[in-house]
Every structure is written in structure tokens, then in C-alpha cells.
Amino acid sequence: MKIAVDAMGGDYAPLEIVKGVEQARDKFKDLEFILYGVQEKINDILNNSERITVIHTDVMIEMGEEPVRAIRRKKDASMVLAATAVKNGQADAFFSAGNTGAILAAGIFIIGRIKGIERPGLATVLPTVEGEHSNFVMMDMGANAESKASHLYQYGFLGDFYAEKVMGYKTPRVGLLNLGTEEDKGDAVHKEAWQLLNASNKLNFIGNVEARELLNGAADVVITDGSNGNTALKAIEGTALTMLKLIKTSILSAGIKGKLGALLLKDSLRGMRDRLDYTKAGGAVLLGVKAPVVKTHGSAKAQEVANTFMQIRTMLVAELIPAIQEYIEQNSDELRTSNDNE
Known part of the structure; x- marks a missing residue:
């Protein structure tokens, strides 16, 4: 290879x-x-x-x-x-x-x-701190600043495939990143995307998810446009780095007691750092x-x-690309319907 x-x-x-x-x-x-x-x-x-x-x-x-x-x-x-x-x-x-x-x-x-x-998107794998799985896949992460509802719908299929075939998740839960969990939240594009995703016979769509719930394992696949996805990614990365820096600063400023406590918690702190290390999952994939x-x-x-x-x-x-091509062809009727609705 x-x-x-x-x-x-x-x-x-x-x-x-x-x-x-x-x-x-x-x-x-x-x-x-x-x-x-x-x-x-x-x-x-x-x-x-x-x-x-x-x-x-x-x-x-x-x-x-x-x-x-x-x-x-x-x-x-x-x-x-x-x-x-x-x-x-x-x-x-x-x-x-x-x-x-x-x-x-x-x-x-x-x-x-x-x-x-219609529009390929960037997918990346991010960690969770609780839930059944230790990671989730999110797309689009910046390939397209603006997206149609049909693009978000197709991301649902691409993300679902990646979570199932590469990450090994059975019947992945697909969520739409939005500013609230209710069906009628968001702009016209997100409302239409919700309807398309909810009507799918293939996807295990669980509805809208909020940004604050991403690391809590709210969904196995999170769908968003590139602008919101990239913003959320940088917020997650920045928060993780800030948390680790804050913990280190607190320990060093706590004197001998803090350092002794950190020594006792060394394995736990290392485990937390590893859990938040998004780099271990690799890079962003253009699906x-x-x-x-x-x-x-x-x-x-x-x-x-x-x-x-x-x-x-x-x-x-895993011969991912031929498998994706076959998967898209098998679900072409549903994907074509989303295009016809626009």
C-alpha cells in the first residue's frame, strides 16, 4: 500500500x-x-x-x-x-x-x-469523557463554510458509514449539531436538514444535539456545517489544553501538599490527559x-x-473508498430524494 x-x-x-x-x-x-x-x-x-x-x-x-x-x-x-x-x-x-x-x-x-x-466534507474523530464509546466522529469540520440541507443529510450517511465500518460502532447514533434539542430550533437549513435526517429509513437519527453535550457521548456521529464544526473543534481543543494547563498551574502553586497529591494521582492525571488527546485518533478525513x-x-x-x-x-x-461507493449506490434513492426536495 x-x-x-x-x-x-x-x-x-x-x-x-x-x-x-x-x-x-x-x-x-x-x-x-x-x-x-x-x-x-x-x-x-x-x-x-x-x-x-x-x-x-x-x-x-x-x-x-x-x-x-x-x-x-x-x-x-x-x-x-x-x-x-x-x-x-x-x-x-x-x-x-x-x-x-x-x-x-x-x-x-x-x-x-x-x-x-454533492459536497465532500472533512470528518474527524474526537474523544468523549463518558458514554458507551470513547470517541465520536464529527463532520463537516471546515471544508464548506456554508451548506445546504442536502449536504448535511449526505454527511449523515458518510459519518454513519465511517463510524460503523472504521470505528466498529453498531447502528451509530446520528445527531445534528444545533443551538437546542427541539425539532424547530435553528435556521431554515438546519430545520430542513432535521426533517430529511428524521425521515431516513437507514440512519439512526436521534435529533439535535447541543455543543455542550458533545464530549458527553451525546451521539456517535455529529453532523454540522463547516463553519460551526470548525468553531466547535477549536473550542474543544482550546478547552482541553486550558484544563490541562490549569491543573498543572494549580498543582505547582499549591506547594508541597499539591505536589504530593499530584504524585499520588499521577496515573489518573496521565489517563485524563490521554483521554483528552485528540491527536491519537489521527487526522481529518475528506469523505x-x-x-x-x-x-x-x-x-x-x-x-x-x-x-x-x-x-x-x-x-x-478496510477498502474504505470502494465500500463507501457501494454504500452510496445502495442508498441512492434516499440521497436522490433529498436533492429533489431542494
Whole structure:
């Protein structure tokens, strides 16, 4: 299984990207990597090139560039070359920690949408602190700032599939992120999306969920538009980091008693930190395109990069994309009905 890697994308590229590649390569003997980037810099970092091919380019897409324009103009950029390798069948999956908008544009315009999907969306796995399952999947996380009701409805199907086939959840509970749990809450788009989701014969739709209940295991799949999803994600990440920092500050300021207490609670505190560590689940997946397209944080270090490759491997072993295509085809009548209603 070959993964095309944008080795120049991310705050710490290519160092942390290459280190993450080697960690994943050493752990999984069935993975091969094609790295696109500045060959001299990459080779200086590599310990050995076993199952790693480096394709040189000194062109890259910067974080501040307009995504679609950059994809179209910079044909030799590391990100474009990696996505093109997947399109041409030279690699099975695409990875980058670079410009989010450009990754989405590469996935949609180079790799292409699955037939029947109007608007691919970013899905990510987040932790819960209680409930039957330790994680839930949420989408869209920023691919589309504005969405139609039919887009949210399709996200329900894509999220349901991911939760069932990748995360192993039986009959996942699908919820719609909204400002209240009542049926008539939210704007016109969310009200219509509620009706579509509720009428589905396939989805286990449980209604609206509020942001404050996300980490309490309110649903296994949470559907939202990209603007609200990205805002909620950053709020969750910021709150988790602030909590951990607050606990550490409180312990250090409590003197010897606080430090002794922390020593006694060391295992419990480590467990809490691990439970809130969203990076262990890997990156955000662009669901609705013809190959695995996975983006990790721009600030990702080697371990998070390696975790994301493990996630990609799981998707490839499960033959996720052909299975999604079959799933969409099997439910095409319901999906077509949602489009006809608009």
C-alpha cells in the first residue's frame, strides 16, 4: 500500500513529516511512501530509504495562498504532485499537513468526488469523557463554510458509514449539531436538514444535539456545517489544553501538599490527559472523494504524523473508498430524494 506524502506541508516540515513516515514505515511492513519535496532536505533527515521514494520539487503551496488558484497555477507543488500520483494510480492515499483549503481543493478537483456526493466534507474523530464509546466522529469540520440541507443529510450517511465500518460502532447514533434539542430550533437549513435526517429509513437519527453535550457521548456521529464544526473543534481543543494547563498551574502553586497529591494521582492525571488527546485518533478525513485524503494539524509532530498514517492504513486495509461507493449506490434513492426536495 503506497501513500503519497506532501513532505513540505506543515509548520515543522519536512523534519517531523519525515520522522513520522519512518516511524510508520518501521511499524507497518506493508506500507510504502512516496515523498514529494526538496530532495536534499529530506535525504538529510532520512535514516534509511527502505520503502521510501523521494520525488524532488522545490515548489510548495504556502499557508496563506488562495487554495484553488494555488492548485491550478502550481502544477509542480509538492501537494499537487502527491494528489496527482493518487489520481494516476501511482499511490493509494494522499497525506498532507499543509494548507487546509488547498488539500480540499486537491482532493475534490484532482482526485475527484464520488458519484452521488454533492459536497465532500472533512470528518474527524474526537474523544468523549463518558458514554458507551470513547470517541465520536464529527463532520463537516471546515471544508464548506456554508451548506445546504442536502449536504448535511449526505454527511449523515458518510459519518454513519465511517463510524460503523472504521470505528466498529453498531447502528451509530446520528445527531445534528444545533443551538437546542427541539425539532424547530435553528435556521431554515438546519430545520430542513432535521426533517430529511428524521425521515431516513437507514440512519439512526436521534435529533439535535447541543455543543455542550458533545464530549458527553451525546451521539456517535455529529453532523454540522463547516463553519460551526470548525468553531466547535477549536473550542474543544482550546478547552482541553486550558484544563490541562490549569491543573498543572494549580498543582505547582499549591506547594508541597499539591505536589504530593499530584504524585499520588499521577496515573489518573496521565489517563485524563490521554483521554483528552485528540491527536491519537489521527487526522481529518475528506469523505466523499475517490481515495483516502487525510489532513493532520499544521503543528503536528512526528508521533501525530505516524498516528495519521496508521489511520490511513486502516482505511486502505478496510477498502474504505470502494465500500463507501457501494454504500452510496445502495442508498441512492434516499440521497436522490433529498436533492429533489431542494
